[in-house]
Amino acid sequence: MMMSKKFIAVTAVLTATTALAGCGSKSTGSSSSNGDTIKIGANLELTGAVAAFGTSQLNGIKLAMEEINSAGGVNGKKLEVVSADNASKKDESTRTATKLITEDKVDVLMGAAISGDTFAAVEVANNKKIPMLTPSATNDDITFDHKKNKLNDYVFRACFIDSFQGKVMADFSADNLKAKNAVIYTDNSSDYSKGLAKSFKSEFESKGGKIVAEESYQTKDTDFKAVLTRIKTLNPEVIWVPGYYEEVGKIVKQAREMGITAAIEGGDGWDAPQLVDIAGKENLNNTFISNHYTSEDPDPKVRKFIDAFKAKYNTVPDAMAVLGYDATYMVADAVKRAGSTDKEKIKEALANTKNFEGVTGKISLDKNHDPVKAAVVLEYKDGKQTFNTKVQP
Amino acid sequence: MNKRFFIGIAISLVFYGVVQALISGEILNDFYIDTLVMLGVNIILAVSLNLINGFTGQFSIGHAGFMSIGAYVSAIMTTNLGYSFPLGLLCGCLAAAVAGLIIGFPTLRLKGDYLAIATLGFGEIIRIVWLNNDYVGGAAGLNGIERVTNWSWIFFGVLVAVVVIQNIVKSTHGRAMISVRENEIAAEAMGINVTKYKVIAFVVGAFFAGMAGAFSAHYFYGIAPTSYNFMKSFEILVFVVLGGLGSTAGTIIGTILLTLLFTYLQDIPEWRMVIYSMILILTMIFRPKGLLGNVDVTKFFKKGGASKNGGTTTTP
Numbered sequence: 001m002m003m004s005k006k007f008i009a010v011t012a013v014l015t016a017t018t019a020l021a022g023c024g025s026k027s028t029g030s031s032s033s034n035g036d037t038i039k040i041g042a043n044l045e046l047t048g049a050v051a052a053f054g055t056s057q058l059n060g061i062k063l064a065m066e067e068i069n070s071a072g073g074v075n076g077k078k079l080e081v082v083s084a085d086n087a088s089k090k091d092e093s094t095r096t097a098t099k100l101i102t103e104d105k106v107d108v109l110m111g112a113a114i115s116g117d118t119f120a121a122v123e124v125a126n127n128k129k130i131p132m133l134t135p136s137a138t139n140d141d142i143t144f145d146h147k148k149n150k151l152n153d154y155v156f157r158a159c160f161i162d163s164f165q166g167k168v169m170a171d172f173s174a175d176n177l178k179a180k181n182a183v184i185y186t187d188n189s190s191d192y193s194k195g196l197a198k199s200f201k202s203e204f205e206s207k208g209g210k211i212v213a214e215e216s217y218q219t220k221d222t223d224f225k226a227v228l229t230r231i232k233t234l235n236p237e238v239i240w241v242p243g244y245y246e247e248v249g250k251i252v253k254q255a256r257e258m259g260i261t262a263a264i265e266g267g268d269g270w271d272a273p274q275l276v277d278i279a280g281k282e283n284l285n286n287t288f289i290s291n292h293y294t295s296e297d298p299d300p301k302v303r304k305f306i307d308a309f310k311a312k313y314n315t316v317p318d319a320m321a322v323l324g325y326d327a328t329y330m331v332a333d334a335v336k337r338a339g340s341t342d343k344e345k346i347k348e349a350l351a352n353t354k355n356f357e358g359v360t361g362k363i364s365l366d367k368n369h370d371p372v373k374a375a376v377v378l379e380y381k382d383g384k385q386t387f388n389t390k391v392q393p
Numbered sequence: 394m395n396k397r398f399f400i401g402i403a404i405s406l407v408f409y410g411v412v413q414a415l416i417s418g419e420i421l422n423d424f425y426i427d428t429l430v431m432l433g434v435n436i437i438l439a440v441s442l443n444l445i446n447g448f449t450g451q452f453s454i455g456h457a458g459f460m461s462i463g464a465y466v467s468a469i470m471t472t473n474l475g476y477s478f479p480l481g482l483l484c485g486c487l488a489a490a491v492a493g494l495i496i497g498f499p500t501l502r503l504k505g506d507y508l509a510i511a512t513l514g515f516g517e518i519i520r521i522v523w524l525n526n527d528y529v530g531g532a533a534g535l536n537g538i539e540r541v542t543n544w545s546w547i548f549f550g551v552l553v554a555v556v557v558i559q560n561i562v563k564s565t566h567g568r569a570m571i572s573v574r575e576n577e578i579a580a581e582a583m584g585i586n587v588t589k590y591k592v593i594a595f596v597v598g599a600f601f602a603g604m605a606g607a608f609s610a611h612y613f614y615g616i617a618p619t620s621y622n623f624m625k626s627f628e629i630l631v632f633v634v635l636g637g638l639g640s641t642a643g644t645i646i647g648t649i650l651l652t653l654l655f656t657y658l659q660d661i662p663e664w665r666m667v668i669y670s671m672i673l674i675l676t677m678i679f680r681p682k683g684l685l686g687n688v689d690v691t692k693f694f695k696k697g698g699a700s701k702n703g704g705t706t707t708t709p
Binding site (some may be wrong): 075115 | 421424427428431448466524525530531532533534536537540557609613614615617618619620656659660662663664666
């Protein structure tokens, strides 16, 4: 009896592993030596809490890599993307970054998708002197540590920062919507949300608006009716909810069901196809978000990218995919200007990025390694993002 | 403290020396050092939880809470206040032990599921305290912590944890703890102060959990409240249960296997959790008591006339 049990166990494990080994090994590009390729290590959230962001970003990166390679590569060398999963955990992100540098010997690091995981990799890049470009980490301190007043020499980003987003939406509320009263409803467990709330508040108040209440919720909350009832009695013109799509979708749905018709606004954390499913199409009317780009943009560069992305993945790219795509081109551009894969030269070239033409607009990096670029304000109409206005920095 | 004990220590030190030589000779690169540190941290966590869950039989799922206290207190000491790492480490351990004491008295009158829920709640309270405290960075946590932990720190940390816990278990106090696990009423009838031993188990367990927290905080550059949610507590619990409740060697082997498994599945993210979970399920079906549950490894090394109360230790 014992023997047969053991036998079953062994066979089960063996079949499982062989079956998985077959499906599992999907490396991007060939693993040749560094001589004729430029290796980019992508430290991304492919599983765990924000897997949707990392996966989408990797799609953008891969598309850019294929395009660059089919156009002859950079300096006669092909790009190769090595991706590794950090499971949306901080300590794993440190290890993933180290693995990409020491085991895979990458020339440039990309990632992570969210600020917390990026923080964990910043010191690895600094210590190993490998340039790192995060496509979408928006926390102000990633590239420039404000507490220590020190620039992270090897760290760059391709997106605008948190404080800019809050400012854009506060200006939009005061100038375009002519709002006088606003309620702030923050995700208290998210630093991103708190950052956006802070910059919105200071800008909105400096424009003469009034914040009538500041409420908060926690990630993974599902019932927001108690707070929304209180907000309803205050009758604000704008409700600022700078959270992530999961909770925001429920907040919008419950608010509309309770008869709150005020404009609800948020940042790029709203931008995921799941938002429409959670909130419902008609509930999203009269909501506005700031974002990195819009799929409605008639610019031929944007159209070309969207067509290519749709052809490959059969879905409309979200902001994460676009930023991954742009960041890959930024790296390619820097390597081309550096003329070699020397880490120091790539770092210098990245820091000197000027008027780089990306899908998300013209990108120039300032002295803090942060891009100076425009943000777009989008309005949801029947579940579709429509372009409302573009805000220059 | 017999001959066997010192042989165990000697073997461990040789192991330490070999690895240190490999690191100094740059044969082991940073990725392997990362993995070794991660292994060490997990072993300390699992072995200390095993004292509470495995030997004393108190079902605690708030271990990540103790770990976070060690991590935060040590990081505040070194990063915010500028003290040295050894002092920060000590304060972190002590703070966690005090938390173990505070949580111990009111909740240890609870049993089984009720205790589990109380410890779960405790872990979450600690996390929420960090989350809403701007002095420690709120949701973003503390970043820019200097990397101090290295192979030597982690090795001697593991050694101290294993030796201390193993010696407690083999002592009178350990026997008392095991009797509490087996039958509280019988233990009390024999004159054992049940609450006292439960509190001791919690304090010692929390002390080492704090140590693991301090080591990991000073290796991975930053800490955030999300790293210490109840999923982390479960992760530690899984190490212990898979390795074998009440077996130090089993716990260590279980931890090493699962940590390495998780590391090497990094390249196939689509299947990572599937394989990981499947191995857990299969182990629990075919080895319900864990890999080394109810097996005393030291038995294999003992021959006929070995001393009966030998404080044998296992190499980490």
